[in-house]
Amino acid sequence: MPMPPVDLSGEANWTEFDAPSLVGASLRFVSGEPEGDRYRVRYYRNADGALRARIWFGPETEGPPGHAHGGSMAAVMDEVLGLAAWAAGYPIVVGNLNVDFRNLLPLQQVVTVESEILSTSGRKVMVRGRICKGDTVYAEADCLCITIPEQAAAELAGKH
Ligand SMILES: CC(C)(COP(=O)(O)OP(=O)(O)OC[C@H]1O[C@@H](n2cnc3c(N)ncnc32)[C@H](O)[C@@H]1OP(=O)(O)O)[C@@H](O)C(=O)NCCC(=O)NCCS
Numbered sequence: 247m248p249m250p251p252v253d254l255s256g257e258a259n260w261t262e263f264d265a266p267s268l269v270g271a272s273l274r275f276v277s278g279e280p281e282g283d284r285y286r287v288r289y290y291r292n293a294d295g296a297l298r299a300r301i302w303f304g305p306e307t308e309g310p311p312g313h314a315h316g317g318s319m320a321a322v323m324d325e326v327l328g329l330a331a332w333a334a335g336y337p338i339v340v341g342n343l344n345v346d347f348r349n350l351l352p353l354q355q356v357v358t359v360e361s362e363i364l365s366t367s368g369r370k371v372m373v374r375g376r377i378c379k380g381d382t383v384y385a386e387a388d389c390l391c392i393t394i395p396e397q398a399a400a401e402l403a404g405k406h
């Protein structure tokens with residue numbers, strides 16, 4: 247039996263962000279089952295335009311008993327921070343991702359993923375993010391994104 251609905255609403259000054267209209271509908275590993283028991287995700291931009299996500303870690307993300315698998319948090323970082331670069335106008339793939347796990351993340355609660363573009367240099371776009379709820383930080387990550395040629399980006403996003 248599926249889990250009941252969860253509240254993924256954002257903050258008052260956030261606006262909903264339509265990821266598939268930008269990058270296509272391929273991001274199914276994290277975003278593909280909006281009513282399933284793995285992740286449930288909704289994307290926003292904050293008032294400064296930075297990407298935010300509300301994410302529910304369901305029972306199928308379990309690693310340590312009752313808590314999220316580290317890889318499930320890394321997958322979320324990979325998707326959200328890569329998407330943050332796309333949302334900022336950079337067609338990229340992720341080249342390197344470093345995750346620090348700070349606290350065990352209890353399952354079946356809604357957390358926030360914050361992101362910021364730290365720097366750009368040539369083809370390199372550095373994005374930082376964290377998974378948090380209130381004052382508790384569950385994970386932090388630095389993500390090196392590498393821009394790809396326009397044609398390749400259009401093909402990946404299904405817009406060729
Ligand atoms: C990332 C990728 C596009 C880079 O390949 P490429 O286009 O040939 O680019 P290069 O190897 O010339 O790298 C471009 C720059 O990024 C740097 N870079 C690339 N990957 C890096 C990594 N993992 N760590 C550090 N720097 C890296 C290079 O050093 C280079 O820097 P420079 O311009 O200062 O010399 C390629 O390795 C790739 O497609 N990897 C798979 C990505 C992936 O599957 N991600 C998950 C899904 S999004």
Ligand SMILES: CCCCCCCCCC(=O)O
Nearest residue numbers: 269324325328329340402403
């Ligand atoms: C059209 C390409 C979409 C890339 C979106 C953001 C990065 C996803 C990260 C990953 O798959 O590892």
